[in-house]
Amino acid sequence: MTPLLELRQVSRRFGSRVVVDSVSLELHPGRIACLLGPSGCGKSTLLRLVAGLDRPDQGEIRIGGQCVASAASAAPPEARGVGLVFQDNALFPHLDVEANVGFGLSGLSRADRRREVHRLLDQFQIARLASAWPHSLSGGEQQRVAIARALARAPSVLLLDEPFSGLDGVLKEAVRSALLDDLRRLGATVLVVTHDPEEAMAIADDLFLMSDGRILQAGSPEVLYRQPVGLVAARLLGEMVDIPGMAVAGRVETVLGALAAPGVNDGPVRVGLRPEALQPAGDGAAVRVLARRFAGDGYRLTLDLGGVAASLRWRQAAPAAGETVRVRLDPAGAVVFGDAGEPQVSERLP
Amino acid sequence: MIGVLAACAAAVVLLPLSGVMAAAFGEGAARIPLSDVLRYAGTTAVLALCVGALTAVAGAVAAWLVVMHRFPGRSVFTWALALPLAMPAFALAYGYADLLDVAGPLRSTLRETTGQDLPFEIRSPGGAVFVLSAAFYPYVFLAMRAAFLNLPGSAMDAARMLGLGSTAAFFRVALPLTRPALGAGVALAVMETLADYGAVHFLSVQTLTTGVVRAWSVYGSTVSAARFALPLLAAAAVLLWIERAGRRGRVHETGKTRWRSPDPVPLGRGPGLAAAAFCLFLLCAGLLVPAGWLLAHLGAQSPDWSRLAVAARNSLGLGLAGALVTVGLAALLALGSERRPQLVRLASLGYATPGAVMAIGLLAPAGVIWSLSPGSGTALALVLLVLAYAARLMAAALEPIDAGLTRIRPSLPQAAQTLGRSEIGSVLSIRLPLAGGSLLTAGLIVLVDILKELPATLILRPFNFDTLAVIANNYALDERLGQAGAPSLLILLLSLPAVIWLTGRIAAAAPPNGRETRP
Numbered sequence: 001m002t003p004l005l006e007l008r009q010v011s012r013r014f015g016s017r018v019v020v021d022s023v024s025l026e027l028h029p030g031r032i033a034c035l036l037g038p039s040g041c042g043k044s045t046l047l048r049l050v051a052g053l054d055r056p057d058q059g060e061i062r063i064g065g066q067c068v069a070s071a072a073s074a075a076p077p078e079a080r081g082v083g084l085v086f087q088d089n090a091l092f093p094h095l096d097v098e099a100n101v102g103f104g105l106s107g108l109s110r111a112d113r114r115r116e117v118h119r120l121l122d123q124f125q126i127a128r129l130a131s132a133w134p135h136s137l138s139g140g141e142q143q144r145v146a147i148a149r150a151l152a153r154a155p156s157v158l159l160l161d162e163p164f165s166g167l168d169g170v171l172k173e174a175v176r177s178a179l180l181d182d183l184r185r186l187g188a189t190v191l192v193v194t195h196d197p198e199e200a201m202a203i204a205d206d207l208f209l210m211s212d213g214r215i216l217q218a219g220s221p222e223v224l225y226r227q228p229v230g231l232v233a234a235r236l237l238g239e240m241v242d243i244p245g246m247a248v249a250g251r252v253e254t255v256l257g258a259l260a261a262p263g264v265n266d267g268p269v270r271v272g273l274r275p276e277a278l279q280p281a282g283d284g285a286a287v288r289v290l291a292r293r294f295a296g297d298g299y300r301l302t303l304d305l306g307g308v309a310a311s312l313r314w315r316q317a318a319p320a321a322g323e324t325v326r327v328r329l330d331p332a333g334a335v336v337f338g339d340a341g342e343p344q345v346s347e348r349l350p
Numbered sequence: 351m352i353g354v355l356a357a358c359a360a361a362v363v364l365l366p367l368s369g370v371m372a373a374a375f376g377e378g379a380a381r382i383p384l385s386d387v388l389r390y391a392g393t394t395a396v397l398a399l400c401v402g403a404l405t406a407v408a409g410a411v412a413a414w415l416v417v418m419h420r421f422p423g424r425s426v427f428t429w430a431l432a433l434p435l436a437m438p439a440f441a442l443a444y445g446y447a448d449l450l451d452v453a454g455p456l457r458s459t460l461r462e463t464t465g466q467d468l469p470f471e472i473r474s475p476g477g478a479v480f481v482l483s484a485a486f487y488p489y490v491f492l493a494m495r496a497a498f499l500n501l502p503g504s505a506m507d508a509a510r511m512l513g514l515g516s517t518a519a520f521f522r523v524a525l526p527l528t529r530p531a532l533g534a535g536v537a538l539a540v541m542e543t544l545a546d547y548g549a550v551h552f553l554s555v556q557t558l559t560t561g562v563v564r565a566w567s568v569y570g571s572t573v574s575a576a577r578f579a580l581p582l583l584a585a586a587a588v589l590l591w592i593e594r595a596g597r598r599g600r601v602h603e604t605g606k607t608r609w610r611s612p613d614p615v616p617l618g619r620g621p622g623l624a625a626a627a628f629c630l631f632l633l634c635a636g637l638l639v640p641a642g643w644l645l646a647h648l649g650a651q652s653p654d655w656s657r658l659a660v661a662a663r664n665s666l667g668l669g670l671a672g673a674l675v676t677v678g679l680a681a682l683l684a685l686g687s688e689r690r691p692q693l694v695r696l697a698s699l700g701y702a703t704p705g706a707v708m709a710i711g712l713l714a715p716a717g718v719i720w721s722l723s724p725g726s727g728t729a730l731a732l733v734l735l736v737l738a739y740a741a742r743l744m745a746a747a748l749e750p751i752d753a754g755l756t757r758i759r760p761s762l763p764q765a766a767q768t769l770g771r772s773e774i775g776s777v778l779s780i781r782l783p784l785a786g787g788s789l790l791t792a793g794l795i796v797l798v799d800i801l802k803e804l805p806a807t808l809i810l811r812p813f814n815f816d817t818l819a820v821i822a823n824n825y826a827l828d829e830r831l832g833q834a835g836a837p838s839l840l841i842l843l844l845s846l847p848a849v850i851w852l853t854g855r856i857a858a859a860a861p862p863n864g865r866e867t868r869p
Contacts, residue, residue, distance in 0.1 A: 053764050077767040078775075084768040090761035094783050103779075104769030153770055 002065050004029045004189050005050065005157050010059030012045055019045045021213035022059070027157065027206070032183065032190045034204030036197060036236055042213040043193045044087075047159050050191070051084040052077035064156055083150030087162045089142045091134035097121070097145050098130040104153040120148040124182060139166050140175040147179070151188065158183070160192045164199060176203065197237045201225065209236050231337060234272055241310040242270040242337070252336055255306040256285045256329040261336050270337045277333030278303070278312045284328035289319050301325065351774060356686020359679035363700040363741045366711030370583065373576035373714050382565065382574055391581055393475055394557040397482065397550070398540045398585070404483035405539040409490025410532055412632055414520055417498035418506070420614045421622035427629040428495075432488045432853040434636030436845035438802035438819060439485040440548025440826070441838035445640025446481055447472050447553065448647070448831045478555045482546060484635040486539040492853070493535030497528035506613075516615060530595065537589045544582055544589075545704035547805035548819065552826055558582050562706040563805050572713050579707040586703050594698070641842060644835035653836035657821065662840055665817040668732075668807075669800040672739035673793040679740055680747035680792060681785075684755050685777060694748060701745030705806030708738045712810065731812040738806045743799050747792035754788025755781060791855055794848040801841050818844075 003026035012020040019042040027033050037043045048054040050061060052068070052075060061069040063082065068075045077084075091100050102117045121127040124144040134142060143163060150158055163179075164172050180203050183190055194200050200207055201221040209216040209224060216233040217224055228234035231242055245252040245259070247269050252261045254271055256278075261269075290309060291302040298315040303325070312327065319325050415421070416428045434442075449456055450472040461467050471477060501524060509519040525532070544559065551560045558578050565574035617625055680697075687694040700708070712734050719730055758781060766776035782789070804819045811820065818837040825834035 051764075051768055053767070076772070077764070078770045078772055080768075082768065084765070086761040086765055088759060088761055090759065090765035092762060092765075092780060092784075103766070104771075106770065149765075149769065 001028060003027055003062075004064060005191065006062040007046075007050070008060045008062070010046070010049060010056045010061060012042075012049060012054065013057050018213050020049065020056070023210075023213070023215050024059075025208055025215060025218065027189060027191055029189050030187050031205045032180070032188075032192065032203055033206040033208065034200040035191065035193045035208045035210055036200040036204075037195065037210035038236070039195055041210050043195075043210050044161055046210070047084070047161055047191070047193050050157070051082050051159055052080045053084075081153070081156045083153060083155030083158045085143070085146045085150050085158070085160045085163060087165060089134075089146035089166075091137075091142055091145060091149075093134055095134075096130070097126070097132050097134070097137070100134065100145055101149045101152055103149060116152065120152055123186070124148050140171060143167075143175065144179070147183075151186070156189065158188050158190045160190060162194055163192060164194070164196070201237065209233050211236065226332075226335075228272070228335060231270070231272055234335065239275050240272045240335075241305070241308055242272045243305045243308045243310075245269045245271040245336070247336070254329065255287070256327065259329065259331055259334060259336065264336055268339045270339060272335040272337055273305075273310065273329070274333035275311065275313075277330050278310065279328050279330050280312070280314065280316070280325065281328035282326055284326040286324045286326055288324050289321055291321050292318050303327070352682070352777070353686050355682045359682045359686070359744075360697050362679055362737060363697045363744050365715060366708045366738065366741050367583070367699060367703065369711030369714045370576050370579050370707055373572050373710065374580050376573050376576075379571060379573045379577065382561075382569065387561070387578065390556050390558050390561045390578070393555060394544065394559075394582075394585075396475060397478060397555070397557060398543050400479040401482045401486060401543045402536050402540045404479065405487040405490045406532060406536045408483065408487040408632055409492075409535060409539075410494045410525075412487070412491050412629055413494035413498055414524065415625045415629060417495055418516065418520075418524075418614055419622075419625060420616040421625040423626045423629065424614075427626075427633070429850065429853045430633055431491050431629060433633070433846065433849055434485060435488045435852075436798065436849040437485065437637055437641060437842050438548065438804075438822075438838060439482060439542070439546050440552060440804060440819070440823065441644065441835075441842065442481050442485050442636070442640045443478075443549035443552045444822070444826050444831050444834050444838060445643045446477070449639070449643045450477075473554045475555050478550050478553045480635075481549055481553065482543050483539075484632075484640075485549070486542050487632060487636065489538040489542065490532065490535035493531045493538070494528060497531035498524060501527055533592050533595065537592045541586065541589050541701065544585060545706075545805075547704075547706055547808075548823055548826075552823075559704050559706050559805065562704070562710060563808065566710060566713075566809060572710060575706075575710045579704075579710055582704055582707055583699075587699060590698055590701070641839065644831075644839055647832045648835050648839070653833055657816070658818070658836055658840065661816045661818045661821050661837060662844070664815060665801055665819070665841070666844065668735065668739070668817060669797040672736050672743070672800045673796040675736050676740040676743050676747045676796045677751070677789055677793045680744050680751050681782065681789065683744065684748055684752045685781070687752070694752070697748060698745035700741045701743065703742060705738065705742050705803055706809060708742050709806040709809035712738050712741075716810075728812040728815070731810055731815070735807065735810040738810055739796070739800050739803065742803075742806065743796045746799065747796050750788045750791040750795070751785065754785035754791075757788075758784045787855075791852060794852055798845045798848050798852075801845050 005027040007023055007025045009022045009024055010020060011018060011022055023046060035043045035046065045054065049056050049069065055074040056069055056071060058071050060067055063080060068080050092103065095103065098117050101120055102113045105113045105116055108116060118127060118130065121130055124147065126141060126144050126148070129137065129141060129145070134145070137145065147158070164176050167175055176199065192203060204221050206218065207221045207224050208218045211232055216236070217229045224233070225237050228237070231240065234240045243254055245254040245268070247261055247264045247266050249266065250260065250262045250264065252259045252264065252269055252271060259271065288304045289301050290304050293300045295313070298313055299318040301312045301314045301318070303310050303312055314325070412427070412431050416424055416431070448454060450468070450470065451457065457467060505523055505527065506519060509523040514522060547559050547563055550557050551563070558581060561578035562575045562582070565571050565578055683694060683697055716730065716734050720727070762784070763776045763780050766780045767773070771779060802819065804823055807817055807820055808823070811817070818841050822834045822837040822841070825831070825837070
């Protein structure tokens with residue numbers, strides 16, 4: 001199956017700084033893909049390259065099998081059939097909601113445009129806002145208008161730039177799941193850019209991890225979480241501490257005990273631990289408590305794992321700083337890396 | 351596409367400038383002794399320096415008082431101190447020349463009662479310095495008022511917490527932070543001084559600008575006029591550089607800290623009255639006294655109303671046409687400048703260039719067209735006149751338009767493009783409507799300046815085509831001051847609403863609130 005959107009070795013430089021570095025990725029019809037990376041990693045630039053607001057220095061961007069941008073030529077944004085929802089939504093302040101949503105429907109008659117606009121507003125449950133002005137809308141409403149506006153032109157791909165960053169905690173969760181439901185129902189092909197790992201894992205069918213202009217790893221959120229290619233990629237998706245270990249004959253010895261690690265070359269390694277890799281256990285290794293902090297339903301302990309500080313949620317009677325607790329290492333949350341943290345030297349343990 | 355149109359707009363400014371250069375090195379100079387040229391240049395320099403110094407002090411102190419202090423009348427002075435912008439400098443000259451004339455009623459009464467006369471002659475370089483300073487201090491006042499309002503309130507609070515009084519805070523904190531704005535405001539005042547013809551000519555002070563007009567009108571030599579213009583062009587370039595440097599500093603001034611304007615401090619009874627007196631003096635000097643004197647003498651001779659009506663129609667027509675053309679060209683330049691910033695710098699040279707110089711620069715290309723189609727006299731002259739206005743005022747219009755366009759979040763035009771609009775389509779549907787207020791501001795600035803314009807109009811106007819400024823000048827030169835008052839006051843009346851609106855707009859624009867919205 002040909003991908004709907006395909007990037008081949010796309011690079012973009014600003015001066016001497018390579019902001020997007022030989023990025024290749026594919027997006028298939030009806031999928032929701034997520035580009036996750038810290039701020040400044042080049043993910044927004046990548047989005048602008050796809051939208052046509054910027055041109056690549058190298059590489060090729062294809063939409064529906066057609067080349068829309070290369071180093072030699074680039075189709076203007078209006079000719080690409082790509083919808084972009086800006087981080088600030090970019091609603092036109094001098095137009096009301098109906099005019100904003102109908103803005104891209106210039107080819108239609110007035111009546112057709114009106115019908116189409118109201119169909120979209122209905123789909124996003126904002127028909128009552130048709131004559132409202134953008135500044136009077138809540139953040140979530142503004143976003144729905146912006147997405148309806150982008151979808152009005154039936155784009156082949158919808159690009160969302162940090163779509164939920166302007167919303168606060170509780171609201172964000174509700175807006176996000178409602179919006180995702182709508183987009184899936186419409187069968188839209190979507191590429192979302194975000195810096196929030198929890199959000200990325202919640203919405204993505206396909207997840208791309210980006211750092212320093214490069215795609216580090218691509219795959220389903222679960223694979224990426226459980227089988228990261230390196231510490232940097234692992235930490236993009238959540239907390240991970242790394243402790244020293246020594247591989248000998250298919251086993252890795254750590255301060256917390258031994259792990260099976262078939263196929264790992266003998267020698268020093270790093271063992272990456274997700275928070276859930278540490279479990280309180282009476283028969284576990286004794287480690288010293290560095291600090292204790294009250295955390296509502298229990299305590300958050302800071303443990304000394306052979307010179308590396310790691311935190312652990314503790315629901316029993318809490319030991320004071322300086323005392324020891326016994327913890328066990330759960331292999332499901334542990335990954336073995338090479339001595340420098342990169343690259344991975346073994347498959348994850350079963 | 352927009353880049354090409356912008357380049358055409360820049361050409362409108364560059365045409366007269368290169369015309370001046372070409373003419374200056376041509377043949378056919380009148381025999382004007384070099385000593386005369388040097389004398390004119392010397393007088394011009396003295397005027398520029400003195401007016402610059404006086405307007406700097408008056409404008410900055412007035413702005414400091416109204417922004418940072420509470421005193422009687424402050425709320426009125428905040429906007430009223432800018433009103434002299436509506437009064438043409440030549441009208442001030444007529445009023446003061448008559449009021450302070452040696453044979454005038456004021457000095458006659460003074461001599462009779464005290465036996466002494468004022469040691470002061472208004473028709474002198476000193477008198478010109480006073481008149482021009484009174485006319486042009488609002489440029490500094492407005493620049494400094496905006497700058498003081500934009501001072502981070504925290505800086506002034508910190509100064510106060512560290513034990514600085516008002517005066518010390520002014521010199522050690524406020525002034526250093528706003529020096530770029532001061533430079534920009536003074537540069538504008540000095541540019542206007544260099545460009546002034548009507549006031550200095552009436553006060554019998556000979557400057558390079560009067561030289562330009564004289565060389566053309568008396569000696570009939572475009573070449574000599576252009577030679578007088580060259581030092582003016584050089585001075586213009588220097589002033590422009592100062593003004594631009596000031597603008598660079600402005601970004602730094604406001605910074606990215608959360609904006610809160612400084613809280614005004616109440617002044618005690620004595621200092622408060624002194625502050626009010628100072629502001630009242632400026633307002634009287636720049637507007638109330640000369641306008642009042644002209645108004646009081648209106649009745650002496652009944653004005654020729656039909657002639658005034660025609661002139662007012664001509665002035666307004668030229669002003670509106672000039673405003674439309676200038677704003678259109680400036681908008682193109684502003685849009686095109688995103689890709690070619692050097693265009694804007696070139697166009698700005700026009701603002702510093704006196705109108706007389708622009709007119710001289712357009713005479714040569716005009717001559718060519720005239721010889722090609724002799725019948726086009728009046729229409730061509732009017733077109734050239736509008737072009738001269740556009741060339742001179744392009745930069746003045748460009749500044750608010752540029753500011754208005756940059757206030758628009760870049761995502762808005764980009765969104766229009768991803769929604770299928772071409773570059774020009776997104777300009778028409780998004781950027782120009784959102785910058786509408788700025789376009790109006792620019793148009794009014796141009797309109798007011800054209801209503802007051804004299805030398806370029808004198809040189810380029812068609813035969814028997816009078817504007818209010820031209821008939822005021824003609825009456826004044828015939829020493830019929832009573833009659834010169836009517837057209838002068840008409841100009842004031844026409845410009846005043848625009849100036850009031852502009853003043854409010856500048857005050858409202860003070861907080862950098864990010865973007866324009868409309869309900």
